[in-house]
Amino acid sequence: MKQLNFGSTNGVPNDPNKTVVHCPFEKGDKVYHIYYGWGVVQSISEEDNKDFPVLVDFDGQLEEFTKGGQFYFDVPPTLSFTEYTLQGFSQERPKPDIKEGQLIYVRFPEGSSLWHMAYFSHWDADRPACFKEQKKSGCTATWPEYSLTNPLEEK
Incomplete structure (x- = not known):
């Protein structure tokens, strides 16, 4: 059953004041x-x-x-009458705006209770790449889990 919105006089079903709409469609279209x-x-x-x-x-x-x-x-x-898309429509959560050199919390392996703090370098696909050994430059490693706030603090 259709869900109808009765908040508009022009969109209300069976309203004598509604605008007459031209139907561009024909049987067989x-x-x-x-x-x-x-x-x-x-x-x-x-x-x-x-x-x-x-x-x-x-x-x-x-x-x-x-x-x-x-x-x-x-x-x-x-x-x-033509195929279309919702170009630009997305429900993919955007990556947080993390600046290079920002300290974040990372965890490996996934689900372990051990969290590390590391300096962010860049995104590697959907995972953060952080500098190794608490440095702010050099080699990086990617991490499957991260948090911008202390994950061990109770909320």
Whole structure:
């Protein structure tokens, strides 16, 4: 069942004041959705009171959209004639901003209770590379675990 947002007069289902939206889709159109991939418009309901009149078949899974190609009201359209990506979208946590020479806590092997303090040099993939032997230059080693604060202090 669709989750509807009733906070907007133009997006409210069955609201007599809502804006009439042109439907660019026709039965048989090949369309794309970022989550479902490619599909085919099966039908477009002519009922005035139907909130999601565009029915699309995504490889056997039927989904309904507004005439404007929205999956929910008050969100941007997601139904498209062309394939698209969410360029730049990421839920990958960014690496902390650690400066060269900053003292951090490192641990090896993973899960051990022994932590060391070392001076940060650079990132080696997702692991910090720190200078060896408490020096601020020279050879480095990478560490599988690190902390910017004392991990032995109780929080």
